[in-house]
Amino acid sequence: GQNIDQPTEMTATEGAIVQINCTYQTSGFNGLFWYQQHAGEAPTFLSYNVLDGLEEKGRFSSFLSRSKGYSYLLLKELQMKDSASYLCAVEDSNYQLIWGAGTKLIIKP
Amino acid sequence: DAMVIQNPRYQVTQFGKPVTLSCSQTLNHNVMYWYQQKSSQAPKLLFHYYDKDFNNEADTPDNFQSRRPNTSFCFLDIRSPGLGDAAMYLCATSSGTGDVNEQFFGPGTRLTVL
Numbered sequence: 001g002q003n004i005d006q007p008t009e010m011t012a013t014e015g016a017i018v019q020i021n022c023t024y025q026t027s028g029f030n031g032l033f034w035y036q037q038h039a040g041e042a043p044t045f046l047s048y049n050v051l052d053g054l055e056e057k058g059r060f061s062s063f064l065s066r067s068k069g070y071s072y073l074l075l076k077e078l079q080m081k082d083s084a085s086y087l088c089a090v091e092d093s094n095y096q097l098i099w100g101a102g103t104k105l106i107i108k109p
Numbered sequence: 110d111a112m113v114i115q116n117p118r119y120q121v122t123q124f125g126k127p128v129t130l131s132c133s134q135t136l137n138h139n140v141m142y143w144y145q146q147k148s149s150q151a152p153k154l155l156f157h158y159y160d161k162d163f164n165n166e167a168d169t170p171d172n173f174q175s176r177r178p179n180t181s182f183c184f185l186d187i188r189s190p191g192l193g194d195a196a197m198y199l200c201a202t203s204s205g206t207g208d209v210n211e212q213f214f215g216p217g218t219r220l221t222v223l
Contacts, residue, residue, distance in 0.1 A: 004151070031209065042199055042214035043152070050208075087151070091210055099151035 002026045004100035006088050011106045012078055020073045020086050020103045028093020034062050034073045035087045037102065043087055047073070075105075083107045112136070113215035115200050121221045122190050130185040130218045132200030139205035141183045142212065143175055146197045158183065159205055187220075195222045 003025045012018040024032070031050040035043035049055055049064035049071060061074040073086055085102035092098055113134045122128040134141065140159050144152035156175040157164050163175070172194070174186045187194055197219050201212040 008149075033211070040197075040219075042217045044214070045211050048209050048211065085149075095210060096154065096157075097212065101149065101151045104149070 002092065002098045004088055004090060004098055006086075006100045006103045008101070009104045009106065011108060012075075014078055014080060014107055014109050016078050017074065017076050018078060018105065020075075020088075020105065022071045022073070022088035022100060024069050024071070024088070024090045024098070024100075026090045026092045026098050029066060030091040030093065030095060032062075032064055032071050033089045033091070033097065034060075034071075035089065037085045037087060039084070046086075078107050080107050080109070113200055113202055113213050115198075115215035115218050117218060118216060119219050119221070121223065122187075123223050124191065125189045128187050128190055128220065130187075130198050130200075130220070132183045132185075132215055133181050134200075134202045134213075134215075135181070136202055136204075136213060137180065138202035138213070139180075140203045141177060142199075142201040142203075143183070143185050144199040144201065145194075146199055146217075152199060155185070190220070190222045192222050195220055 006022045034046040036046050037043040047062035054063045059076045064071045085104045087102040088100040089097040116131050142157040143155045146152045155169045158177045176184045197217045199217045200215040203210050203212045
């Protein structure tokens, strides 16, 4: 079966750094996405990885290891507005997104 | 601005009373998706269209149907809503071409079933 695992909830302090991990087992791999979802709102695209390595985009970076079926999202200089759920999603061989349940990130002052 | 629009944002219906949710897009994307998302859960794909090619996920209940009359619009019909159908319904689009199949989401319709 297809499976995406990520922690249910994490807590971090404003100004700090947090790493949200995601492991996956899917039938095929055409890329991995990270989305941010604030409570009651729709997901918004953050990053995309298809090759191994680190993709940096401002305060957010995303890493992929295809051999390990592993990715992480790194958030630096945390701000209160970063409090949200972060969803990992893998595009499988049928070009469909397999979604994780999301990691709820709580930022404390 | 190009976008994905969903109406209404909030829908209240009675148990068993049919309801239709709508989605429109100005992105001119080939692919449109309907997801159901319950609290603290992953979005669950119900249907997707590549142009007019309709794809029904194997575990989508028969109670749900969808229509895409043209490129811009897509509808989700719930024939006889049950209490378990209360959820956020998300419409998304993607170009279906290019290397990155990023999905763009509308703001969602939150369905309450009384």
